[in-house]
Amino acid sequence: MSQPDSPARQGATSTSVSPFQSERNSRDEAPQYVLPLVVHIEKTDPPARTDALRTAARAVLVMLSDERSVGEGEWAQAIHDWQDARIRKVVRRARGAEWRKASALPGITVTGESAEVRVFPPVPLDGWPKELAKLQVSGTDLDDPEPPAAPDPSGPVLWLNPEVGMSAGKEMAQAGHGAQLAWWELSETERKAWREAGFPLSVATPDAARWAELTVSGLPVVRDAGFTEIAPGSCTVVADHPSLRR
Template sequence: MTSHPASPADDAQPDSPFRHASTDRDQAPQFVLPLVVRIERAAPPARTDALETAARAVLLLLSDPRAVGEGEWAQAVRDWQDARIRKVVRRARGAEWRRAEALPGITVTGKSAEVRVFPPVPLDGWPKDLARLQVSGTELEDPETPGRPDAGTPVLWLNPEVDMSAGKSMAQAGHGAQLAWWELTGAEREQWREAGFPLSVRRPDAADWRDLVASGLPVVRDAGYTEIAPGSCTVVADHPALRRGPLG
């Protein structure tokens, strides 16, 4: 994942890896953030709810005391952020899900979706109970068209011209939420966290998408490891606090 961030405020957070000009991210040891979505045969989650729940899961991990400072996950998070920001979504059901829940992590529940996020692991060092889970088979559908986002709610806009699996889209939504988090000030982050990280994931029409990409808001450009071409714009992170200056 790479980013074209919005122009940050003077007190925007300095810990975004995109501000670490001296770091050779491709040469650093590579880590990945695992996410597991629960997909039971009889009751799969709605697609948009799964995407939104995955995005909130990423934010909850980034803001967890264990992931910052001297927390037990903090070094793994720093190592991950010093390399390419990779996320991989796998699916689980039944006993697989129960084994995943026994590992250190955070389970986030949406309206119909359950997603568990884990601290970053080396690219080739997944815990065995996660490594055996499947990446494929995460195709999900929305039973009805999602409504308009609530006014003032952060929105992660998906590229309407790029086809991605639900699992890939969940990872991209997580990227978008993370870019928004990095661009917020400390006070803005805390306000979002205290509100429970409300957000929506939606697809704009093609004309609105072009305007969003050109707006100066954070844009996810995929590294191209899976499914889509390198450099593809996949998500625009539209947080109200980032619409500063001429955007506001």
């Protein structure tokens, strides 16, 4: 089984047929899958919000590029089926024994400065492993104890909509969407370079004027399907990768 072409490389653009938009299309006819992400949140030592967002985005990229997710890899069919449908991601939280049980399941743990996020191969929308199904979606409200550093303008930046409020868990999923859209639009050479560098990226919130510029810049834009928290069609993230800048 060969690696499937991404929707972006099949002719879709980031501003037209997006797998995140609310309008019903052919993607809704396929069996629906979800990419589970679990963030490690201990009561006494929660991760910083911005680092959790960066780490979630990197976790998605690590999963997409892992050798088990492509070609004849053991996760390749699940990745293929997931990308044929809506590109859903759900972030849940775990601590203590819950985190240890989740870590025992097949997946990949990605570590940031203070955050740990484990990403798992896609599962059917109604077929979560019991160890993950019982984890809570709520309770992922995180803060930055100190103002985050300014984004590195020479590297990839995931820009968040300054006018849409979301929980940290929702924002982690949206950051993952943005990273995935950027990944789809890169060439194989560009993907390899990003992966070998360890998927460096920044997450930042611009002012309203800058956000308006970004949304019409030609960069990939996430338009959320509106299943949770925000209105359908809301623009949530602009994926700004140096190789995609016009």
